[in-house]
Amino acid sequence: MAATDSLIQKIGKAVKEVAKSRSSEWWYTPHMAAASHAVAERIPLVDLVLEVRDARIPLSSEYLQLRKFLSSSRRIILLNKMDLANRSQTKEWMRFFEEHRCMAFAVNSHNRDNIKEFLTFLQARVRELKKKDDHSHAITLMLVGIPNVGKSALANSLHQVGRIAAAEKGRLKHSVVSPQPGETKSIGSLKIASHPNIYVLDTPGVLHPNVADDEVCSKLALTGAIKDTLVGEIELARYFLSILSLSDEYRKWEKLSLTNEGISGLDKKQYPTDHTQDFMVNNVRQTLYNAISSFTGCIENTENLARLVDEEFEFLLKIFHLPLKSEAFNNYCRFCT
């Protein structure tokens, strides 16, 4: 991994320059500052905090501010989007959190059975809380986490799956789910269980004001927590390509290269529906598979890896019919040298 680290350092230099030039649109907006404040104010008032993280990047997606507010007995770490993460790595992460005495649960917000399991887990936890403090008040849980990690999707699913009266499942009552970060603007509450009554608070996505680590920034952008432009699209693409080239993921695309004519060469008219997107995705995969598998240098070596990434980049620019030397690309090269 030394080669990636070194390449990432170079990319990091470019990222910092881009970040400096974009400081006015940096992620920590007044709106996010207000949301962080509102979340911090509520932490002492709720029974449990469900800290939602992205299962693909469980450490980089931590909301660091929580550490100073919360003891681990009132926090459950939720690794959401587990369907997008590597299954065996998720198991390792669960072991990691167990070793660190953190309560953790991996979940896919879109999977009903999985949400049911999680709800049962939550109710058991609530019963434990009630044993310690048997007031008859309703239990309040608060979902906290970085933007776009799936808090609203989770709140909606818990509300839908929860054992509550049909009348309480108001059709219009739901949190707004969106693929864009920063969609939740205020704190909303949804009932998710009765006897005892349990409510979940959905909150706006929050980030630490200073995410100093360039690699963390890139991971946040790649998983959709911050906009790509905040890191720089070219840097991000290069970062992604270096990770892909060093992993085994691309091998899954071998069969695509066996349809040798090249998907771009197929006549799209022979297909009854518009699968333009599928063509594009397959074309990109095929091209990357060919580039990586035919590369003769040792990619553990930094220079070789950078050369491979350059080649992949040029192939991709061709596929997307983009000019090889755009202004953004030239700027990137200037930062890197």
Ligand SMILES: Nc1nc2c(ncn2[C@@H]2O[C@H](COP(=O)(O)OP(=O)(O)OP(=O)(O)O)[C@@H](O)[C@H]2O)c(=O)[nH]1
């Ligand atoms: N594949 C997958 N996608 C998910 C999952 N949970 C949420 N998503 C998707 O992730 C995107 C963001 O979900 P939201 O629920 O809006 O995220 P949020 O954390 O509330 O976002 P903010 O408003 O920025 O705080 C949406 O496109 C969801 O459909 C999951 O478990 N698996």
